[in-house]
Amino acid sequence: MSKRVILVTGTPCVGKTSVSHLLASKLDAEYVNLTDLAIREGLISGKDKKRGSIIVDGGKMKQRLREVIKENDKDTVVDGHYAVNVVPKNLATHVFVLRRDPIELKKFMEQSGFSGPKLWENLASEILDVCLVDALNVHGEGKVCELDTTGKNAEQIAQEILGVLKGLKKCRVGLVDWLGKLESEGLLDDYLKI
Ligand SMILES: Nc1ncnc2c1ncn2[C@@H]1O[C@H](COP(=O)(O)OP(=O)(O)OP(=O)(O)O)[C@@H](O)[C@H]1O
Ligand SMILES: [Mg+2]
Known part of the structure; x- marks a missing residue:
């Protein structure tokens, strides 16, 4: 089987690193963290x-x-x-965009020390689907799979990814509508602040 190059993307704090570590160990794959690579190699x-x-x-x-x-x-x-912007397009075989309900994501961000404009900017990115739109702009549909991670632990999310890789679970986009959800709950102004 040819080598797979699996991208795990999503808004800061959504859980990419926790899931990617687990996934790489389950697949016996090489793990590359972009921030670590940039710092280690001065990129x-x-x-x-x-x-x-x-x-x-x-x-x-x-x-x-x-x-x-x-x-x-x-x-x-x-x-x-x-x-999606730095892995050569022709080399990427799968793109998983992790999504998380902004109400839960805000808690994760606060626990990780985010506050002020950095918190609101990143929360707005999640509400407005920025990572998903970026992924679709680069790769189109097919390679890009969205996963709603809300309320799930890293093991459950890694299992969902493995399910897609094995062809047991459908790769889908258009799963979540945070804007509509927050609006219907009357919470949009509390979460979308830019
Ligand atoms: N599924 C989960 N359930 C509960 N807490 C989680 C889960 N995934 C991650 N966390 C916690 O949320 C925080 C952010 O997780 P993580 O570092 O994996 O996110 P990230 O998407 O890699 O963030 P960044 O973009 O900043 O690198 C960490 O404190 C982590 O322990
Ligand atoms: Mg990370």
Whole structure:
């Protein structure tokens, strides 16, 4: 079987790293975390002082990922919210977009120390489907599978991904409508603040 390159994307704090670690160990795959790779190998073009984060050099990152994926002879799990923009399109075999109800996601973000504009910006990204739209813009339908992780633990989510990889579970998009849900609950103004 040819090597699979499985992208795990989604809004910050949605649970990508927890799930990707488990998935990689279950598949005996190479695990690549984009932030760690950028820092370890200096694939950085600057610092975003306002957000307190690094700015990744997209060109260098893409080139390095091409090498990393070609060099290893196992499957690769790539973990990062901008994975679709830096993994060469022709190499990616599956894109899993993890989704989480904004009410639960906000709690995860707060527990991880997010606050202020960083919290509201990222929460808005989840409500407005930014990672899903990015994934579909790059890959179109077919490769892109959306998973609602709300109320599930990492093991359950990893099992769902394995189900899709084995052809036991359908790969689908259009599963969630956070905007509609929050609106119907009268909570939109409390969660969408930008
Ligand atoms: N399924 C889950 N149930 C409960 N808590 C979880 C779950 N998945 C992750 N968490 C917790 O939520 C936080 C964020 O998880 P994680 O680091 O896996 O997210 P991430 O998507 O990789 O975030 P980032 O984009 O910042 O790297 C962590 O504190 C983690 O322990
Ligand atoms: Mg992570």
